[in-house]
Amino acid sequence: MMGTPLDDAGLDTIFRTARTYNGYLPGAVTEADIRAIYDLLKMGPTSANQQPARFVWLLGQEGKDKLAALSSGTNSAKISAAPAAVIIGMDLDFHEQLPWLFPHTDARSWFANDPELRRVHAARNSSLQGAYFIIAARALGFDTGPMSGFDNAAVDQAFFADQPSVRSNFIATFGHGDPSTIFDRSPRPAFEKFNRIA
Amino acid sequence: MMGTPLDDAGLDTIFRTARTYNGYLPGAVTEADIRAIYDLLKMGPTSANQQPARFVWLLGQEGKDKLAALSSGTNSAKISAAPAAVIIGMDLDFHEQLPWLFPHTDARSWFANDPELRRVHAARNSSLQGAYFIIAARALGFDTGPMSGFDNAAVDQAFFADQPSVRSNFIATFGHGDPSTIFDRSPRPAFEKFNRIA
Numbered sequence: 001m002m003g004t005p006l007d008d009a010g011l012d013t014i015f016r017t018a019r020t021y022n023g024y025l026p027g028a029v030t031e032a033d034i035r036a037i038y039d040l041l042k043m044g045p046t047s048a049n050q051q052p053a054r055f056v057w058l059l060g061q062e063g064k065d066k067l068a069a070l071s072s073g074t075n076s077a078k079i080s081a082a083p084a085a086v087i088i089g090m091d092l093d094f095h096e097q098l099p100w101l102f103p104h105t106d107a108r109s110w111f112a113n114d115p116e117l118r119r120v121h122a123a124r125n126s127s128l129q130g131a132y133f134i135i136a137a138r139a140l141g142f143d144t145g146p147m148s149g150f151d152n153a154a155v156d157q158a159f160f161a162d163q164p165s166v167r168s169n170f171i172a173t174f175g176h177g178d179p180s181t182i183f184d185r186s187p188r189p190a191f192e193k194f195n196r197i198a
Numbered sequence: 199m200m201g202t203p204l205d206d207a208g209l210d211t212i213f214r215t216a217r218t219y220n221g222y223l224p225g226a227v228t229e230a231d232i233r234a235i236y237d238l239l240k241m242g243p244t245s246a247n248q249q250p251a252r253f254v255w256l257l258g259q260e261g262k263d264k265l266a267a268l269s270s271g272t273n274s275a276k277i278s279a280a281p282a283a284v285i286i287g288m289d290l291d292f293h294e295q296l297p298w299l300f301p302h303t304d305a306r307s308w309f310a311n312d313p314e315l316r317r318v319h320a321a322r323n324s325s326l327q328g329a330y331f332i333i334a335a336r337a338l339g340f341d342t343g344p345m346s347g348f349d350n351a352a353v354d355q356a357f358f359a360d361q362p363s364v365r366s367n368f369i370a371t372f373g374h375g376d377p378s379t380i381f382d383r384s385p386r387p388a389f390e391k392f393n394r395i396a
Binding site: 143194 | 334
């Protein structure tokens with residue numbers, strides 16, 4: 001059952017030469033592209049299959065501009081100009097879905113009376129799913145520009161008003177990256193800096 | 199600069215047929231394996247290159263048993279029996295590293311007087327890095343068993359006592375998975391369930 005290890009080109013695509021982009025080449029992102037990305041990212045593991053992420057995908061100019069207006073500094077122009085953007089939200093009441101997402105036990109009861117536990121799990125697992133979005137997009141040949149500089153409360157009000165248990169986690173642009181818009185890669189730590197073997 | 203899209207085998211390895219394992223085939227995980235996994239995962243993007251994750255890799259029986267004793271229910275035996283385990287921690291004082299990790303601006307000052315902002319960013323970005331660990335391990339042919347059922351405070355005391363600003367986020371076993379130890383895959387949502395296109 002062990003997966004075939006990726007070759008060098010695959011490792012480059014998802015990690016080694018992949019970069020965060022500030023701008024994109026012309027060309028639309030389609031609904032089919034988004035469905036393909038989601039069909040991959042939803043396979044990534046979450047604790048008790050919580051799948052707490054809630055995605056709002058912005059393909060139209062109006063939606064992108066609405067998000068751009070609530071984003072900080074240089075992020076605003078990047079969002080308006082990108083072919084697509086996504087808001088990765090998290091449902092603080094994800095436990096209400098566990099009876100069908102994790103049907104073999106009463107996982108709902110683990111969370112039902114503990115909003116703080118739900119907050120921690122929603123943040124952790126929707127962030128995992130946000131990383132799966134970045135990797136899934138790359139695996140399908142797209143580039144991404146993840147950002148956390150925006151007004152979370154305003155975005156929640158603008159995009160999740162009908163889902164009061166959902167909070168925004170982070171956002172990203174995506175498309176086919178324009179190489180002229182990347183910065184020099186920031187330093188990566190040597191193994192010894194942040195790792196210990198015991 | 200666009201990455202070569204992964205082929206079907208690659209998509210299977212990192213997402214589609216990859217599974218969470220409860221047990222592993224015999225065979226050691228080596229320090230070289232861990233360094234290769236880290237060299238990939240550290241390339242994944244974090245906000246302002248924070249890289250807040252702190253990893254304790256457990257290869258020896260004593261370390262695995264120490265973590266197992268602090269883990270809940272069925273997780274305990276899985277950890278002791280696995281070839282390797284990892285504790286993914288997060289440094290709440292990650293901002294002290296930003297002068298060298300994000301050298302072109304004073305990013306340290308964005309966080310220096312805001313412990314709550316640091317907590318949110320450390321949790322989000324160390325979770326992203328935890329997902330990069332899962333995908334990087336899979337990309338190199340390993341299987342993982344991520345878990346969040348353990349005594350966080352006791353693990354912090356046992357493994358991060360010398361780093362008081364570090365908190366455990368989640369843990370995982372890894373190795374080459376034993377197919378007899380996987381459960382049926384939990385349901386994955388249809389696109390319409392948790393997605394909206396605007």
